[in-house]
Amino acid sequence: VRHAVVAGVAALPYAKDIGMTERRAGALAILAALADAGLTAADVDGFVRSVWERTTEMEMARVLGVDNLRYFGAVDYGGGAGAPMVAQAAMAVEHGVADVVVVWRARNRGSGGRPWAAQLLAEGQDQFERPHGLVRPVDGMAIFARHWMHRYGWSREDLGRVAVLQRAHAQGNPAALMRDRPMTMDDYLGARMIADPLCLFDCCLETDGALALVLTTADRAAGLGASHDPVHISGYAWGSGSETYAMTSFYGSDLGTTPAKAVADELWRRTGLTAGDIDVAQLYDGFTPQVLVQLHEYGFCDEGQGPAYLGSDGAVGVNTSGGGLSEAYVHGFNLLVEGVRQVRGDAPNPVPDVRHCLVTSGNVVPTGAVVFSREPQ
Amino acid sequence: VAMGPEPLADADTRPFWEAVAEQRLTVQRCGSCDRWIWQPRPLCPACHAPDPAWHDVTGEGHVVSWTVIHPPVLRAWAKDVPFAVLLVELVEGVRMVGRLDADDDFEQLAIGQPVTLRWRREGPTILPAWTTSGR
Numbered sequence: 001v002r003h004a005v006v007a008g009v010a011a012l013p014y015a016k017d018i019g020m021t022e023r024r025a026g027a028l029a030i031l032a033a034l035a036d037a038g039l040t041a042a043d044v045d046g047f048v049r050s051v052w053e054r055t056t057e058m059e060m061a062r063v064l065g066v067d068n069l070r071y072f073g074a075v076d077y078g079g080g081a082g083a084p085m086v087a088q089a090a091m092a093v094e095h096g097v098a099d100v101v102v103v104w105r106a107r108n109r110g111s112g113g114r115p116w117a118a119q120l121l122a123e124g125q126d127q128f129e130r131p132h133g134l135v136r137p138v139d140g141m142a143i144f145a146r147h148w149m150h151r152y153g154w155s156r157e158d159l160g161r162v163a164v165l166q167r168a169h170a171q172g173n174p175a176a177l178m179r180d181r182p183m184t185m186d187d188y189l190g191a192r193m194i195a196d197p198l199c200l201f202d203c204c205l206e207t208d209g210a211l212a213l214v215l216t217t218a219d220r221a222a223g224l225g226a227s228h229d230p231v232h233i234s235g236y237a238w239g240s241g242s243e244t245y246a247m248t249s250f251y252g253s254d255l256g257t258t259p260a261k262a263v264a265d266e267l268w269r270r271t272g273l274t275a276g277d278i279d280v281a282q283l284y285d286g287f288t289p290q291v292l293v294q295l296h297e298y299g300f301c302d303e304g305q306g307p308a309y310l311g312s313d314g315a316v317g318v319n320t321s322g323g324g325l326s327e328a329y330v331h332g333f334n335l336l337v338e339g340v341r342q343v344r345g346d347a348p349n350p351v352p353d354v355r356h357c358l359v360t361s362g363n364v365v366p367t368g369a370v371v372f373s374r375e376p377q
Numbered sequence: 378v379a380m381g382p383e384p385l386a387d388a389d390t391r392p393f394w395e396a397v398a399e400q401r402l403t404v405q406r407c408g409s410c411d412r413w414i415w416q417p418r419p420l421c422p423a424c425h426a427p428d429p430a431w432h433d434v435t436g437e438g439h440v441v442s443w444t445v446i447h448p449p450v451l452r453a454w455a456k457d458v459p460f461a462v463l464l465v466e467l468v469e470g471v472r473m474v475g476r477l478d479a480d481d482d483f484e485q486l487a488i489g490q491p492v493t494l495r496w497r498r499e500g501p502t503i504l505p506a507w508t509t510s511g512r
Contacts, residue, residue: 114449116451117451119382120380120381120382120383120451121382121383121385122382122383122384122385123385123387125416126382127384127385127386127390127394128384128416128473128474129474130381130382131381131382131383131384131499131502131504132462132474132475132476132504132506133446133450133454133457133460133462133476134444134462134474135382135450135451136450139444139446139462142444143442143443143444143462143464143474144442145444146442146443146444146488147441147442147464147488150442150488192447193445193447193459194447195444195445195446195447196444196445196446196447196459197444198444248474250441250464250472250474251415251416251471251472255441255472
């Protein structure tokens with residue numbers, strides 16, 4: 001049986017303007033992740049790409065001089081794609097389709113402009129939403145946020161707990177863009193509204209970033225001489241839920257339940273684990289309310305109890321690098337890299353003795369999650 | 378003149394936009410299983426009967442949720458901010474997105490509040506919108 005592991009990870013320094021193309025940044029991140037694994041580009045025989053990545057896997061293979069990809073594929077849905085990309089790479093490795101599969105994301109979202117500002121034709125689902133004003137990702141999220149706040153009795157302070165907690169984590173992370181910008185609840189409550197009830201600090205950062213993960217088999221990784229142990233992939237799951245749209249699943253019978261609920265059910269069923277087995281969690285955080293909803297959808301607390309859970313003594317560490325809100329926002333890829341590092345023990349804010357780290361992707365789009373573990377399950 | 382995003386209809390959605398241009402709100406309903414369908418689609422998703430028929434509706438419903446949009450926004454809407462976008466549930470049970478009428482006060486919105494249909498013009502496009510002020 002072939003067990004998939006993450007043998008290496010890397011992130012280029014995050015920036016508002018990274019000063020290079022996504023192609024170049026992606027290639028440099030991949031080379032750094034390969035070096036972290038004790039591998040070279042000559043070892044790569046598979047790529048998994050985000051559909052939103054402008055560099056195709058063929059172009060990346062040419063840039064890095066990688067011959068004959070034995071596996072290539074791509075996953076859609078923006079911030080929903082990260083964990084599913086890792087899962088797809090793991091499947092390719094486990095099935096022996098390829099031996100060394102690279103997953104990467106490079107995005108100049110800090111310097112490259114706002115995609116929504118250029119989209120002036122509304123096709124498909126967009127024709128019934130964008131012309132009315134739901135244009136930015138935050139706009140659809142705000143409709144859900146008010147619904148959840150009403151349903152669960154959440155206040156703005158409850159959303160603010162997420163933002164303040166993650167900002168505190170960023171203070172201990174030299175790579176975090178907000179590392180020298182501490183934030184109080186008063187700072188949060190005083191921020192300008194973007195899409196009421198969501199303010200500036202409910203939103204993730206606009207970042208240039210490039211990250212990569214290298215997957216191979218446990219056997220292959222054992223002989224590479226890397227300075228750290230490989231991280232085992234003990235489980236993964238996809239889920240779409242029903243009547244799902246990207247960001248605006250307003251029309252189905254179960255308004256407010258996200259695809260993450262289906263992912264969680266599948267993940268725990270497949271792994272035999274539960275939220276109680278998780279030592280640290282990286283929960284996708286494009287916007288603060290997503291974290292609170294995932295806390296109950298993945299089973300860390302009862303429905304709607306996310307704010308109380310976060311403040312409780314037994315809470316696991318959540319988004320320990322600062323996450324998308326305060327480290328960097330690269331479609332959640334920094335959460336994947338942070339998850340690997342927490343298991344290895346080389347994260348900037350290390351949680352002691354991590355056996356299992358849950359990493360999730362965006363929960364208001366079709367999505368997935370992965371569990372990184374110190375030992376094979 | 379800066380324009381907002383323009384709806385790009387196709388054969389499956391054109392009946393909706395043709396009706397809207399005549400200030401009629403129309404929604405598909407499956408002739409076989411009576412299910413109301415939104416957003417538009419070529420088949421009933423429950424029983425797969427083709428071409429669910431379009432039925433004009435009053436547009437009456439209630440507020441399910443909303444957001445108030447603040448800058449930064451598209452250039453076309455700089456004159457509109459802040460403005461509210463509603464998620465409305467029609468009496469038929471389908472939910473639709475549309476603006477709160479510009480003459481309404483978004484500070485007075487509440488979940489569950491009844492709304493009625495208004496028409497809003499955005500450049501050459503007519504769009505459904507809703508008001509809390511009754512008729």
